[in-house]
Amino acid sequence: MIPFFTGDALRRAVSPERALEAVREGFVAFARGEWTMPPKVYVPAYPAGDFRAMPALGGGHALLKWVTSFPGNPAQGLPTVTGLVLVSDASNGMLRAALDAAAVTTLRTGAAAVLAAETLGRPDAESASVIGVGVNGIAVARTLAARGRRPLLWDVDPGRAEAAAAEVGGEAAATREEALAADVVLTVTPGREVLFPEGSLRPGQHVSLMGADGAGNAEIAARELARVRVFCDDWEQASHGGEVAQCVELGLLGRDDVTELGDVLTGEAPGREADDEITAFDSTGLAIQDLAIALAALESAPDDLPQIPV
């Protein structure tokens, strides 16, 4: 028998603050080479969507995330992202747990967005905003609130921003411009519209670019990203599918221009170096983040979880 963590069970087992610490430790272990991540595999089912098989190895466990992206699903009343995370003991291969993949994804996305903002934003940053409050955006807002912030929220649907603000303890922004002007801005949009055109970020700002998961989409203009200090979760993934990819294609950024967050966390590489520097974090989402959340969940598994008779 192995436990199955539904989304609710996972949120009960792992608080946003615990998730942030777990994800921090995961990035550090990955940067040190203690955790590894074989490349993810895409199973295309276009035009409807695709499946991804994302493996990771670390902390005595192996993880496989089987997760989807079907952008047209909400129109049918179905979620865009679904699937399962499987965790096995790396010493003998035996399954240890299964978890709802969408819930793991939202928790680790919130954690990474805020971890990057705290690591790379100015220490005296006052205002923090979230642009786009779908399931992952709400998780980012919830993590900010858990870290003592009162986030300013903006969404194309004003009612959704109001509801999210009430839910997590934040404030709905009056305009998008107001939200984009915050000291740290965390964007979680589909990236069909560029939020940051060239020249729009102001000295000292930090932006965590969490959305735009899909070819041709972007939350920031290539020339704006190339103008600032650029960080990412993983060069390999970011240079192929992230915001960084568009800059690489245009020859605006190369490997040496981009710093991985894990290297900042271990002290291997510098983070922000001046108060007036603009920093941007390009998140593509790593299986090692999922592993960090899954291990945190295993540590504090409630007794009443549904069991799978494997």
Added chain:
Amino acid sequence: MIPFFTGDALRRAVSPERALEAVREGFVAFARGEWTMPPKVYVPAYPAGDFRAMPALGGGHALLKWVTSFPGNPAQGLPTVTGLVLVSDASNGMLRAALDAAAVTTLRTGAAAVLAAETLGRPDAESASVIGVGVNGIAVARTLAARGRRPLLWDVDPGRAEAAAAEVGGEAAATREEALAADVVLTVTPGREVLFPEGSLRPGQHVSLMGADGAGNAEIAARELARVRVFCDDWEQASHGGEVAQCVELGLLGRDDVTELGDVLTGEAPGREADDEITAFDSTGLAIQDLAIALAALESAPDDLPQIPV
């Protein structure tokens, strides 16, 4: 809620004969390009073992098998092969079922071994034997019995051969030589010892080589395999990890010397062409076989399956 097929539930839902027909249809769909199979990913946890993430797409579904090979497990009272098979709807990504990976593996291995023997063996073949009756060997023997054969069984552990013979309705061979002399021989051993040295197969014989899953292991000598008509489940996999691989490395076999079973089943390529020809089938195990079994299971899912609240 999605159903979970335990090993017992799967065996109740899909008989060996149904499995054989399903796997035949899977090989045909794969040969025609209707079903596809992105490359499998290995997650190494050596020296103890490894994990494999095996995806497949077809029949309106996407499959991911997360399965292990930990050869030292039996010494600790644990199975070598464990894991889960996940099946999702390819139109919207929603999970449809989870299945015990070891049970799917044994069922499809038995099906492929016998399918190859029936397709490539002489139509008048009388005797059929199974060498090695671990979990997969018993499945092969059970499939032979379901197709009206009374298989001759041999194992390094004579008691195990006796027990398997009683279980499936076969006969324990008096000697290994007796079993190796059958008209069709289905081998399911670790491949630490070569069963067929050069010159040992006799005209008209067929052998399905199902075992030796691991680098450096082989059930047949390279020069013996190169001497006969060679078939495989998938050139890509067989030329990298199968019995065929050793021949490729030695320059004894190339792509044109090996025929994929699916091409024989569709009529694209000839199978056995003469009564005195020796045929050998090199099985590496394909995710499309797992998909075939999983779809057959979904078709006849019992009402009383445990449910996972995804």
